[in-house]
Amino acid sequence: MTRVIPDHPTPTGTAESALLDLELSDPPTRNDAWLVTAALQHHPLLPDTPPRDPFAEDRPDPLPGSAGEHLLQCAFGTEKRARKFYQDQVLDHLNRQMKEFIGRMEMAFVATSDARGDCDASLRAGPPGFVEVLDDRHLCYPEYRGNGVLASLGNISENPHVGILLVDFVTDLIGLHVNGKARIVEDADLRAIHPALPTGFDRGRTPERWVVVRVEEAYIHCRKHIPRMVPVLRQRSWGTDDVKRKGGDYFGAKGTPRPWHQPEPVGSPER
Known part of the structure; x- marks a missing residue:
């Protein structure tokens, strides 16, 4: 049976399609991924001590982000795309x-x-x-x-x-x-x-x-991998300590041994 995928309206946001290229790129192939991993393992910028920011002395004003992400941008060869994203999209305030x-x-x-x-x-x-x-x-x-x-x-x-x-x-x-x-x-x-x-x-x-x-x-x-969802009315009963109405022990954790668990004595009253 052919699965029918319903059509959805095109998103109406103002983000330009070019923004997708700033944040996302095509996934590497298996061989490419191996080369990146090998490059990281032997990259001269990887010290035993906390990483030195390769962009720290490159400009008078510090770039957004951490020294670690700047280091990996150098190792992965994404400095140009990252800098464009910093330049075009990252603010230090809310507009x-x-x-x-x-x-x-x-x-x-x-x-x-x-x-x-x-x-x-x-x-x-x-x-x-x-x-x-x-x-x-x-x-x-x-x-x-x-x-x-x-x-x-x-x-x-x-x-x-x-x-x-x-x-x-x-x-x-x-x-x-x-x-x-x-x-x-x-x-x-x-x-x-x-x-x-x-x-x-x-x-x-x-x-x-x-x-x-x-x-x-x-x-x-960016929107490339954000799923579309449809809101529905939420009619739930709140204002209670009834564990079943709140979801209870949904994942079955109660009574499972773990280091901090203190089992209740046999015959202890229900709370």
Whole structure:
């Protein structure tokens, strides 16, 4: 049986097709991949100590990105494309189009790491505009009562660097990266500085605190591999501690042995 793939409307975003060449290239063949790997293994720019940025002395103003990515650009031969992307697409602030984009997003993927570099990626979601743009160089998002682990906030308390990815899966099929340094601010303290923060929240939740991010890099994520999705109504019952209604032990982790697991004594009451 022939599989029929339904037609979808062409994305209506303003990104030019040439932008795809800035971020993505044709995948290497098996032989090409081997040559790249071999080149990296013996590349003279690879020291035993932390990598030296090959572009550090090349220009008076530092390029965006890390010494590691600049090093690999040299090893992979992508310096020209990377510099064009830095030049054309990477800002150190939010422009008007970025602010508008953030204002209609309903999801954000947040990446953090602790002082040792151990990473965590988390999803934040809410109604359009739940990520608030404070000005050209600052945005914030609310933190609500959750499972009490506070993994992202714990990382931020040790290491302020955060990476945020916002994606339009529905209309324009485009994404926005925002990287910067974050700090944790209590709700009342932030409202004292920004009284225009919203007072009505999704499902009646009230933020306990906010994560305020000072923007250092903002740039496009091209649409080539972003899937199109269709939003549906979410009718779920919340405001409960019933684990089954919240998803329960979906992945079957409860009771599985691990180093930090403390089994409950036999006959202990249900919580």
